Amino acid sequence: MTRRLFGSAILLALCSAGMAARPIEFGEGAIALTGATVIDGTGALPRRGAVIVIVKDRIAYLGDRGGVRLLPQAKVLDLTGRWVVPGFIDAHAHLPRSAAEPFLTQLVAFGVTAIRAAGESYVEQNVELRDRIEGGALIAPRIRTAGVFIDARDTGFGNPTRVGTEAEIREVVRRDAARKVDFIKLYVGLPPALVQAAIQEAHQHGLRVIGHLGQTTWTEAAELGIDSLAHSWYCGLAHSIVPPQYREEFRDFYIPNRRFNPMLFRKWREVVDPNGPEVAQLASLLCKRRVEVHPNLVLGEAVTWGDDPAVLERLEPDFAPPEDAASWRRGRHLFSSYWPPEAMAEAKRAFPVMVQVIGAFHRRGVLLTAGTDYLNPWMTPGVAFHRELELLASAGIPPLEVLRIATRNGAEALGILQDAGTIEAGKRADLVTLTADPLASISNTRKIERVFLRGQPFEPARLLPRREKAGGS
Ligand SMILES: [Zn+2]
Structure with missing residues (x-):
């Protein structure tokens, strides 16, 4: 048996890694970021290959791959070779x-x-x-x-x-x-x-x-x-x-x-x-x-x-x-x-x-x-x-x-630490994915592939009208 948890921020907050011996199941409406190195913003060491699951505007799960079961309806983004940091x-x-x-x-x-x-x-x-x-x-x-x-x-x-x-x-x-x-x-x-x-x-x-x-x-x-x-x-x-x-x-x-x-x-x-x-x-x-x-x-x-x-x-x-x-x-x-x-x-x-x-x-x-x-x-x-x-x-x-x-x-x-600033289950899904290691050089915080704002993914180029014009795309 697996547990099904969709939607509720209160329930989701309970899903942090380690609590569940059995995998937590995510399906329709969930976005799973897999394969990346996660730097959670607390100062803790990076976690290689950790999984982040986003449901609506919240982080529903952060933990090992073995802690989740992703149903076919869940959207999976393979971020192997990328880094994820808080917004x-x-x-x-x-x-x-x-x-x-x-x-x-x-x-x-x-x-x-x-x-x-x-x-x-x-x-x-x-x-x-x-x-x-x-x-x-x-x-x-x-x-x-x-x-x-x-x-x-x-x-x-x-x-x-x-x-x-x-x-x-x-x-x-x-x-x-x-x-x-x-x-x-x-x-x-x-x-x-x-x-x-x-x-x-x-x-x-x-x-x-x-x-x-x-x-x-x-x-x-x-x-x-x-x-x-x-x-x-x-x-x-x-x-x-x-x-x-x-x-x-x-x-x-x-x-x-x-x-x-x-x-x-x-x-x-x-x-x-x-x-x-x-x-x-x-x-x-x-x-x-x-x-x-x-x-x-x-x-x-x-x-x-x-x-x-x-x-x-x-x-x-x-x-x-x-x-x-x-x-x-x-x-x-x-x-x-x-x-x-x-x-x-x-x-x-x-x-x-x-x-x-x-x-x-x-x-x-x-x-x-x-x-x-x-x-x-x-x-x-x-x-x-x-x-x-x-x-x-x-x-x-x-x-x-x-x-x-x-x-x-x-x-x-x-005054928003209860809700933002780190990657933790229950917090708002404000995340940045990077194509280069920010710990190797802090300048790599500029190498942004995607920004998740309230759980919604955005590509930076699409938010920069002048750049688009200059690039002709
Ligand atoms: Zn000022």
């Missing part, structure tokens, strides 16, 4: 105000099945998109979205939402909560007192808080209970890890910031030690408070090599909207366009030090995720995510761990 999760992106749908579909073509929109002025659009996508209406990654960028009244940036008192920032947080956002986004000009008020108010509403900080250090923010810290190269991290005697000098060392001095890169490189006590203490605090960090190295690299067309071309701007690609190719990266040549040269020497800091964070157990900050110059949708993975690997993080960062950790950060 990728971009922990930091921004959605365009118009034409968001083709942008989102393109992300799916690059294997991205969930994103966090990390702050917008058009919150309602993102909330509406999030809910439509959750209902399965679009070929798009699922979305979790932050509210408005909240900044200080005296900030040097153009954010429309600026506050000067604790009462004001609490009011903004309450307004965002009423709009049903998932996260609150705090920006660079906010001092610790306002960061603290915002975190308290957000947590009272069950919302997590992301900080792209400057005036408040990462150490201060972690102690105040922040949940997520964005960017490494041009924000609060840079001055949180200089030795105490240099703190004042580096107080405004984040970009874009009117008081930012690009000539400080040399000194920053000389005083920051990735193996020193400042990095160790901050890492230990981030671990203790389970603060998630998305270092967003890809944008840092683009800014730092913002005078180098080869770095832009590696990000394949032909996959960006044509008007963006044309404007990026016309000049230098916007954020470093005013840096004198000696500052550019020193920044290039200093960037690898920040990469080492991120490597040290990983070795010390900090919860890292992968984020791209799309919509910023040079951040080609989809391509930038895979470059971020290469940069994480360049920090000395082994490819298996980079994959966990790109999948499982992202799901934890977005």
Whole structure:
């Protein structure tokens, strides 16, 4: 006798490998992926020849071939010589105000099945998109979205939402909560007192808080209970890890910031030690408070090599909207366009030090995720995510761990780990199949054959209209 299990997610969740001595039978409506090497996203070693069975939008089975009996009605995809990984999760992106749908579909073509929109002025659009996508209406990654960028009244940036008192920032947080956002986004000009008020108010509403900080250090923010810290190269991290005697000098060392001095890169490189006590203490605090960090190295690299067309071309701007690609190719990266040549040269020497800091964070157990900050110059949708993975690997993080960062950790950060981020029975069937081994080279995450989104298979080329045109197919 074999057991028949179709459909019910509750029953399916019971079907994990090892429970059943007798094979589980799958037939009509089931898709079985056989023969592949499965990397489940938990950090566990790859499983050669494992079988994944998808029923509707769920993973119904992951286990040995002997644990299932596939009836003739089941669809079998022989993936011998391929690798299967969970769908990728971009922990930091921004959605365009118009034409968001083709942008989102393109992300799916690059294997991205969930994103966090990390702050917008058009919150309602993102909330509406999030809910439509959750209902399965679009070929798009699922979305979790932050509210408005909240900044200080005296900030040097153009954010429309600026506050000067604790009462004001609490009011903004309450307004965002009423709009049903998932996260609150705090920006660079906010001092610790306002960061603290915002975190308290957000947590009272069950919302997590992301900080792209400057005036408040990462150490201060972690102690105040922040949940997520964005960017490494041009924000609060840079001055949180200089030795105490240099703190004042580096107080405004984040970009874009009117008081930012690009000539400080040399000194920053000389005083920051990735193996020193400042990095160790901050890492230990981030671990203790389970603060998630998305270092967003890809944008840092683009800014730092913002005078180098080869770095832009590696990000394949032909996959960006044509008007963006044309404007990026016309000049230098916007954020470093005013840096004198000696500052550019020193920044290039200093960037690898920040990469080492991120490597040290990983070795010390900090919860890292992968984020791209799309919509910023040079951040080609989809391509930038895979470059971020290469940069994480360049920090000395082994490819298996980079994959966990790109999948499982992202799901934890977005608050969807119960349903996504790893390949496990009962979770949503968001999967990527690869034609080359991502553990041999993390760059092989680009070798995508198929993307399963909610159990539906897609070939990337069919989701990329510009590519199809160029290829004439
Ligand atoms: Zn951003």
